[in-house]
Amino acid sequence: MKIDNSPPRGTRDLLPDTVAMRDHMLVTISEIYHQFGYQRIETPALEDLRRLTDGQGGENEKLIFQVLRRGLPARIEADTEVRELADLGLRFDLTVPLTRFYGNNHSQLPHPFRSFQFGPVWRAERPQKGRYRQFYHCDIDIIGEASVLAEVELIEATTAALAAVGLAGTTVRLSDRRYLSALAESVGLPEENWQAFFIGLDKLDKIGWEGVRRELADYRSLQPSAIDKALTRVRDLAELAPSKVIDGVADAVPALAEQVLADLATTTRALTDIAATTDLTWEFDPTLVRGMGYYTGQIFEIAHPDFPSSLAGGGRYDKLIGRSLGKDVPACGFSIGFERIVDLLDRTLRPDAVAVLYNSDVPLTRVLATARGLRSDGQKVAIIGRSGKFGAQLARLESWGFTAVVHLRADNDSEVLPPVRPLGGPSPNPG
Amino acid sequence: MKIDNSPPRGTRDLLPDTVAMRDHMLVTISEIYHQFGYQRIETPALEDLRRLTDGQGGENEKLIFQVLRRGLPARIEADTEVRELADLGLRFDLTVPLTRFYGNNHSQLPHPFRSFQFGPVWRAERPQKGRYRQFYHCDIDIIGEASVLAEVELIEATTAALAAVGLAGTTVRLSDRRYLSALAESVGLPEENWQAFFIGLDKLDKIGWEGVRRELADYRSLQPSAIDKALTRVRDLAELAPSKVIDGVADAVPALAEQVLADLATTTRALTDIAATTDLTWEFDPTLVRGMGYYTGQIFEIAHPDFPSSLAGGGRYDKLIGRSLGKDVPACGFSIGFERIVDLLDRTLRPDAVAVLYNSDVPLTRVLATARGLRSDGQKVAIIGRSGKFGAQLARLESWGFTAVVHLRADNDSEVLPPVRPLGGPSPNPG
Secondary structure (H helix, E strand, C coil): CCCCCCCCCCCCCCCCHHHHHHHHHHHHHHHHHCCCCCCCCECCCEEEEHHHHHCCHHHHHCCCCCCEEECCCCCCCCCCEEEEEEEECCHHHHCCHHHHHHHHHHHCCCEEEEEEEEEEEECCCCCCEECCCCEEEEEEEEEECCCCCHHHHHHHHHHHHHHCCCCCEEEEEEEEEEHHHHHHHHHCHHHHHHHHHHHHCCCHHHHHHHHHHHHHHHHHCCCHHHHHHHHHHHHHHCCCCCHHHHHHHHHHHHCCCCCHHHHHHHHHHHHHHHHHCCCCCEEEECCCCCCCCCCCCEEEEEEEEEEEEEEEEEECCCHHHHHHHHCCEEEEEEEEEEHHHHHCCCCCCCCEEEEECCCCCCCCCHHHHHHHHHHHHCCEEEEEEECCCHHHHHHHHHCCCCEEEEEEHHHHHHCCCCCEEECCCCCCCCC | CCCCCCCCCCCCEECHHHHHHHHHHHHHHHHHHHHHEEEEEEECCCCHHHHHCCCCHHHHHHHHHEEEECCCCCCCCCCCCCCCEEEEEECCCCCHHHHHHHHHHHHHCCCCCCCEEEEEEECCCCEEEEEEEEEEEEEEEEEEECCCCHHHHHHHHHHHHHHHCCCCCCCEEEEEEEHHHHHHCCCCCCCHHHHHHHHHHHHHHHHHHHHHHHHHHHHHHCCCCHHHHHHHHHHHHCCCCCCHHHHHHHHHCCCCCCCHHHHHHHHHHHHHHHHHHCEEEEEEECEEECCCCCCCEEEEEECCCCCCEEEEEEECCCCHHHHHHHHCCEEEEEECCCCHHHCCCCCCCCCCCEEEEEEEEEEEEEHHHHHHHHHCCCCCCCEEEECCHHHHHHHHHHCCCCCEEEECCHHHHCCCCCCECCCCCCCCCCC
């Protein structure tokens, strides 16, 4: 009988070596975030379905795993709507739960509150290589800080975390939703077209300038002369040297609010400062959009030369907390694409471990005492029965990641502990 | 407008102090388990509903959060059965996923395989104090070790892990399902009544000896004379001194297989050895049953004087892996009741953290540089804007867990860094 033991479609089992590597990366990132004053919180995997489908989640709202109400009758009445059958859903990100969490617990939290979240999210996407239906998000957010201190700190902390796991040489790409809105307005696009303009521009990486122009003019029916004007300005801005960015943006979008320019000046000055003593590099990217609808200010991503898409992304969302809390609280977040950096860093991490190999005629108490003695010296020790050919078993032990072996036999009973022999060197005598 | 920001019924938000304490406990337990050669694995939260409802999960199978199939029509046809609407479920424990995981990945795993799992499980139980619908399991299992080495090692490792988190003074209670079966047989109970006998005996803690007798005789209609005989023997065994256990069990259940007595002798001798040099204590508990139907050999729990129910439980289940793999593989596991020990140890764990308090006229770059300097000294540092009365803000900082403060003002601009002042001592001058 052949039994299918695969996990559900689009999900996967994580084997010991993979988990060890992921845990190591998580610990490394956590240490950095703790140094920056972020505190880890945890929310349940399930949220009310109404909250998950309130229109802020964009395309993700179509990908929710919905949970059946408990206590339904065994047979469903005719014409029942599917949406009446489910009341909960698995979260598709950690931002929706964070806004609910803040609404629920803000009176017990510091102000500003620095949140660190790491946990699984679920999306019923069509399974494909590198895309999973359960995967981890790793987010930091500052709630309650109105100034761009939040933006700069989030960027500094995330860059430091990525450098700590071995991803140095990253580039921060910075823009501002307020600049994009003002640009759209300045070329004569009506406000109801701005979102379409953003979505079209966001596809630049995939379809190029001419593709974006066609998408906006033909498919989205935006006014062609306005599109051409907007895209020309964006293109010109993309070529500015860092020192010319503020003046360039001011010239390209004359109606831009002073605050937006002042914020951009503060952020770029602070990033330039940080770049002087760390490996952070930054650029203003006038084509950057970010997918979610809720951003209200500066937005940013981190790119790495070895990876086509961004490793992390975030921005300011000053109007989202208000939907849960009933009053607006400024907020800004940055999310590391944990699965992406795991893929990028794919490498084996194996701690030294000793195998205590015992022949079946050795008393169990001696086997246990041997292992205990090695552990008290700080070693990782696994007890394994002797079986098959000795050389073949040693080879297996090595392939499982053991770095040393102790072989207990009845005839070395008088020794307190036979020698711990390193594996992977010249083959010892068979026993 | 009052918005309800509670998490779904029966679930909860975990706040920073709680998460810090839980993380600390998890790290401590993980270190011990790694020393014993256990390797952490991870399986998805979702499993096929058929696998979760195959009859091995007992009462838990009735408590599954079921996930709606994707792509259902908006309206359900008449007479559709509820079970046709769902295809996945949230796992209710980590043992069912482990057996599937082993079936799926055994060729890539060491033999024996020492598994460590920590993760959330979900049960749609009626919410009540101390019971949650999402909670964490913390399991170790040895797959592929037929001898009671597995039992002894699991007990030693779990006791060590509990001692490491501050739960010394625990007592291991040991029994064997094979002894219970042989006892039931020896008093004349037919095999189809054994499970009922176990379930009744398992209630001893709650309903007492007379309650068990009535439950078995009246409610379950077992033969009264057989019940009386069985309960008398169990009572007598409960009073044996540790050194008399093997002989006592042999006398009480003469038909017991030699292997069961030999295993009991080996385990008790090994536990006595370990007890001589650690704080482990043990007792044979002839009334111990454990709820799950799948146990096939020795079973065990860990009790602590401060807690009414057990802190951990486990046993041998040699026939469960076979249901996934197609052939039996011996297996044995031990599960820590993580939420119970969190409740038992409820205490605050706050690392030292410095607040960098800045007046609004201090340049952002100076604020950031100050924080960076303190971090490079290894400190945890959060940047916070100066607001309200100074003394009141210091009191808030202290209540949020900060242990020191640096106050940046425009008039101390000339200093590289004003003094780091400890919080919680005599109040410094207002600034």
